[in-house]
Amino acid sequence: MKKLIAVLFLVTVITGTVVAQDFMQIKGSDTLINLVQRLAEVYMEENPNIAIAVTGGGSGVGIASLIADRVQIANASREMKDKEKDAAKENGVIPYEIVVGIDGLSVVVNAANGVESLTVDQIGRIFRGEISNWKDVGGSDMPISLYGRQANSGTYAFFQEFVLLKKDYSQKMKRMNGNAQIIEGVLADKAAIGYVGIGYVYDDNHEVREGLTVLKVAKEAGATPVTPLVAENVKSGSYPIARALYQYVNGKPTGAVKDFITFELGPKGQKIVEEMSFYPVSGPYLEQNKKAGF
Amino acid sequence: MQNRKHKNKAVILRQLRENIIERFFQVNGLFAVIVLVGIFSLLLIEGLPALQSLGLKEFFLNRIWDPTSFERESYGLLSMIVSTLMVTLGAMVIAVPLGILCAAYIADIAKPRVREIIKPVIEILAGIPSVVIGFMGIIVVGPMLAKIFGTSNGLNAMNGSILLAVMSLPTIISISEDAILAVPQEFKNASLALGATRWQTLVRVTIPAAMSGIIASVMLGMGRAIGETMTVLMATGNAPAMPGGFFDSVRTMTATIAIELGETVQGGIHYKSLFVIGFVLFLMTFVVNLVSDVVLQKYQKVSR
Numbered sequence A: 001m002k003k004l005i006a007v008l009f010l011v012t013v014i015t016g017t018v019v020a021q022d023f024m025q026i027k028g029s030d031t032l033i034n035l036v037q038r039l040a041e042v043y044m045e046e047n048p049n050i051a052i053a054v055t056g057g058g059s060g061v062g063i064a065s066l067i068a069d070r071v072q073i074a075n076a077s078r079e080m081k082d083k084e085k086d087a088a089k090e091n092g093v094i095p096y097e098i099v100v101g102i103d104g105l106s107v108v109v110n111a112a113n114g115v116e117s118l119t120v121d122q123i124g125r126i127f128r129g130e131i132s133n134w135k136d137v138g139g140s141d142m143p144i145s146l147y148g149r150q151a152n153s154g155t156y157a158f159f160q161e162f163v164l165l166k167k168d169y170s171q172k173m174k175r176m177n178g179n180a181q182i183i184e185g186v187l188a189d190k191a192a193i194g195y196v197g198i199g200y201v202y203d204d205n206h207e208v209r210e211g212l213t214v215l216k217v218a219k220e221a222g223a224t225p226v227t228p229l230v231a232e233n234v235k236s237g238s239y240p241i242a243r244a245l246y247q248y249v250n251g252k253p254t255g256a257v258k259d260f261i262t263f264e265l266g267p268k269g270q271k272i273v274e275e276m277s278f279y280p281v282s283g284p285y286l287e288q289n290k291k292a293g294f
Numbered sequence B: 001m002q003n004r005k006h007k008n009k010a011v012i013l014r015q016l017r018e019n020i021i022e023r024f025f026q027v028n029g030l031f032a033v034i035v036l037v038g039i040f041s042l043l044l045i046e047g048l049p050a051l052q053s054l055g056l057k058e059f060f061l062n063r064i065w066d067p068t069s070f071e072r073e074s075y076g077l078l079s080m081i082v083s084t085l086m087v088t089l090g091a092m093v094i095a096v097p098l099g100i101l102c103a104a105y106i107a108d109i110a111k112p113r114v115r116e117i118i119k120p121v122i123e124i125l126a127g128i129p130s131v132v133i134g135f136m137g138i139i140v141v142g143p144m145l146a147k148i149f150g151t152s153n154g155l156n157a158m159n160g161s162i163l164l165a166v167m168s169l170p171t172i173i174s175i176s177e178d179a180i181l182a183v184p185q186e187f188k189n190a191s192l193a194l195g196a197t198r199w200q201t202l203v204r205v206t207i208p209a210a211m212s213g214i215i216a217s218v219m220l221g222m223g224r225a226i227g228e229t230m231t232v233l234m235a236t237g238n239a240p241a242m243p244g245g246f247f248d249s250v251r252t253m254t255a256t257i258a259i260e261l262g263e264t265v266q267g268g269i270h271y272k273s274l275f276v277i278g279f280v281l282f283l284m285t286f287v288v289n290l291v292s293d294v295v296l297q298k299y300q301k302v303s304r
Helices: A002-020 A030-046 A059-067 A082-090 A120-128 A154-162 A179-188 A231-236 A255-265 A267-275 A284-291 B002-061 B078-109 B112-126 B130-149 B157-181 B185-193 B198-209 B211-227 B230-235 B253-263 B269-303
Strands: A022-028 A050-057 A073-076 A095-104 A106-110 A117-119 A145-149 A174-176 A192-196 A212-214 A216-218 A242-250
Touching: A022 A030, A022 A059, A022 A255, A030 A050, A030 A073, A030 A095, A030 A154, A030 A242, A030 A255, A030 A267, A050 A059, A050 A255, A059 A073, A059 A082, A059 A154, A059 A242, A059 B253, A073 A255, A095 A231, A095 A255, A095 A267, A095 A284, A106 A179, A117 A120, A120 A145, A120 A192, A120 A216, A145 A154, A145 A179, A154 A192, A174 A179, A179 A192, A179 A212, A179 B130, A242 A255, A255 A267, B002 B269, B078 B112, B078 B157, B078 B198, B078 B211, B078 B253, B078 B269, B112 B157, B130 B157, B130 B230, B157 B211, B157 B230, B185 B198, B198 B211, B211 B269, B230 B253, B253 B269
Parallel strands: A022 A050, A022 A073, A117 A216, A145 A174, A145 A192
Antiparallel strands: A073 A242, A095 A242, A106 A192, A106 A212
């Protein structure tokens, strides 16, 4: 009998603590997943009573989950579309937007390729399929093989909007599962070109992965090509395809969600953003975050 | 009198029990049918609105699938149907001869000890998860194909075919082997007694006699290949363009559903058109099974 009481006591204590623990689910962008996972790990070390689960699936999937109110935070590497905002309103979800970092969206080629820089217009035409041979952009005579993401990806949508100017991707572009798969594909393919979040072009020692060239990108023909590897270029906006990395929450954040986002945007969080090879929030985005209460 | 009443009661009770048990088995037997009809109607109900609002023409004459386009949303299934068929048929071209020969070897030629090693190995092959096979496609088969054929990468239909062949081999081998083993010894003895060599007996008597089982095994293997998702999703590059050959990247029907279902707005036209893909895929596997049934029955009649 005593034993039974002891067991019962133990069970209540354990379940009690589980219930008392705050559980947060974060889902979405493949570009953001490593970064947010790292942020969550460090945060959980400091706040052991809060459990955070970070999963991927793509920005579209994360936003869809937020609309369905299945997650507390959605990671997105693109802005929410109007269609999605309407769907959220219908479901009684009020999305608040927070910028957690800046990404210099990197266009990568195989190092054996030799091409070092392109204009935004050239990149757009390459991914639309209008330029299909490297010799037309100053490379050697070989057909270009395109590596991109799938339609659920925020990077896919951002790139389509701002580089392809809302035109269709070439139907011949290989639709890869994530940033890491694009890098693997480009490393193995001499004729490849792909696009990834800048956090993915580095190895563990924070050097650009061997065999990979991160292209310098020029705003237009005649302009100086700029590399995203230098923080200043991305911050100042001289790198033409920089973008904000977003988190969306339902309603003005409170409680643990608010605490976690405050941590992300604070000095410790922003240092992790830099460690993961993205760039800290700056300029007008700081103002934007203030509107959400940070 | 009292006694008889008791007896009647016992008989009735027993009958009732028998009835209940019978019904129970009947329900179990019908379960598969109910599930099948349920799936069929679900696909139809979810897919029909898309078919109605976009029209058959959009689905079956348009060559482009691009439901998230800013310019023009396209819902053409043609290229993915061709891709699925290409990858599947390619797999069969590799797996059928290999599978039948392997089955004949195990059933008819191999020594018992060799057989005892090969059989479990094949069963283990059947148990490898498709993700692992897809992974092999990315890191082993792809680079190998690129090197052999001088293409810049190996994420193409050929890669998918090879992987699917590996995946359907265990099905083809084990069912074919059973069929070959089931051929009566008398057939072989008669053939040998007439002066045929062992090779002639195997090729002209044993395998033809086992043909119905072998065809069934091929059809089952094909069903596995058509429906396989993860492997092709990982290894074929997923370019939605109409493939021009086995060295082009392809995106199969299963891969398209798997990739896009997560992000679509539930109930939207894009979501519903994914059910149309599912429905067409369902019809394709249905036809494969139907054809195999017809072939099987014809063959059985002839061999009798």
